[in-house]
Amino acid sequence: MRGLVIKNTGSWYSVKTDEGHTVECKIKGNFRLKGIRSTNPVAVGDRVEIICNQEGTAFIKDIEERKNYIIRKSPNLSKQSHIIAANIDQAFLIVTVNYPETSTTFIDRFLASAEAYRIPVSLIFNKTDILSEAELNYQNLMINLYETIGYTCFAVSALDAKSLDCLVPELKDRITLFSGNSGVGKSTLLNHLIPGLNLRTAEISEAHNTGMHTTTFSEMLPLPYGGWVIDTPGIKGFGTFDMEPEEICGYFKEIFKFSKDCRFNNCTHTHEPGCAVRKAVEEHYISESRYNSYLSMLKDKEEGKYREAW
Numbered sequence: 001m002r003g004l005v006i007k008n009t010g011s012w013y014s015v016k017t018d019e020g021h022t023v024e025c026k027i028k029g030n031f032r033l034k035g036i037r038s039t040n041p042v043a044v045g046d047r048v049e050i051i052c053n054q055e056g057t058a059f060i061k062d063i064e065e066r067k068n069y070i071i072r073k074s075p076n077l078s079k080q081s082h083i084i085a086a087n088i089d090q091a092f093l094i095v096t097v098n099y100p101e102t103s104t105t106f107i108d109r110f111l112a113s114a115e116a117y118r119i120p121v122s123l124i125f126n127k128t129d130i131l132s133e134a135e136l137n138y139q140n141l142m143i144n145l146y147e148t149i150g151y152t153c154f155a156v157s158a159l160d161a162k163s164l165d166c167l168v169p170e171l172k173d174r175i176t177l178f179s180g181n182s183g184v185g186k187s188t189l190l191n192h193l194i195p196g197l198n199l200r201t202a203e204i205s206e207a208h209n210t211g212m213h214t215t216t217f218s219e220m221l222p223l224p225y226g227g228w229v230i231d232t233p234g235i236k237g238f239g240t241f242d243m244e245p246e247e248i249c250g251y252f253k254e255i256f257k258f259s260k261d262c263r264f265n266n267c268t269h270t271h272e273p274g275c276a277v278r279k280a281v282e283e284h285y286i287s288e289s290r291y292n293s294y295l296s297m298l299k300d301k302e303e304g305k306y307r308e309a310w
């Protein structure tokens with residue numbers, strides 16, 4: 001039988017079979033995946049083949065090849081990685097101009113990593129209901145910036161169900177990863193998009209999460225009109241993996257365009273003469289905030305830092 005892995009709780013995996021049943025499965029044998037040493041060989045979003053036992057449980061026999069997957073390094077076992085999710089069609093990055101403020105560095109790091117994983121991102125600006133006029137103006141500038149670069153943006157309020165209608169056609173029949181800093185309203189949004197879900201929102205999760213380092217597991221939530229949302233509690237971003245300096249530039253779409261006109265083809269766009277990127281920043285063709293985010297990623301790379309949570 002074939003199915004989709006929708007939940008992983010330690011050694012058990014919930015698999016939604018193509019027939020529509022949910023079966024609890026274990027892994028049988030040793031899945032060694034090409035090139036990655038992972039703490040979890042099977043991830044949410046994986047398409048798998050299962051064999052059922054008579055007691056109603058089953059084991060996962062095979063994993064279909066993945067279209068993509070996102071990993072993060074295990075904090076304590078440096079050589080090992082944890083696969084957060086596989087076969088993602090798109091990511092929704094939930095951001096807020098205020099309450100709390102999402103920094104442009106955070107947004108740009110997320111976008112660059114998503115480019116590396118080849119996952120399209122839409123930016124969802126939430127909490128528009130509580131923004132001042134000045135904050136709304138700032139939000140419009142941000143939306144203009146990111147749309148010009150090529151990212152779809154939506155302005156919503158999770159407290160106003162009507163404002164979320166624009167998200168439905170985007171979500172329908174796709175697998176969408178929800179990400180964003182703590183407190184931006186991911187749970188509130190999901191509770192509205194999936195009636196009856198009752199995800200923990202701030203009040204509850206604060207009571208449970210204080211200072212705890214529990215392992216959190218991703219989960220796929222079915223949308224009433226078809227499609228799935230992947231909720232990754234406690235995981236803020238993708239974490240940047242090993243990128244060469246030249247590669248980093250390639251993940252900033254508009255910077256990459258200008259870089260073709262730099263005098264040196266190994267230009268890092270920091271100090272070199274004849275740098276078309278720095279010229280474009282000076283002439284405001286590239287925004288300073290984007291350029292600064294590029295520099296900050298480059299700096300991490302130079303310092304050999306692995307940035308997990310930004």
Ligand SMILES: Nc1nc2c(ncn2[C@@H]2O[C@H](COP(=O)(O)OP(=O)(O)OP(=O)(O)O)[C@@H](O)[C@H]2O)c(=O)[nH]1
Nearest residue numbers: 127130157158159182183184185186187188201202
């Ligand atoms: N005014 C306003 N408040 C919102 C909106 N969306 C969420 N909130 C509030 O913001 C707080 C945080 O929302 P959550 O949905 O718990 O945020 P989260 O992103 O799930 O946070 P974590 O669980 O920490 O990841 C709650 O008190 C929500 O009621 C919104 O659009 N407008």
Ligand SMILES: [Zn+2]
Nearest residue numbers: 262267269275
């Ligand atoms: Zn340059």
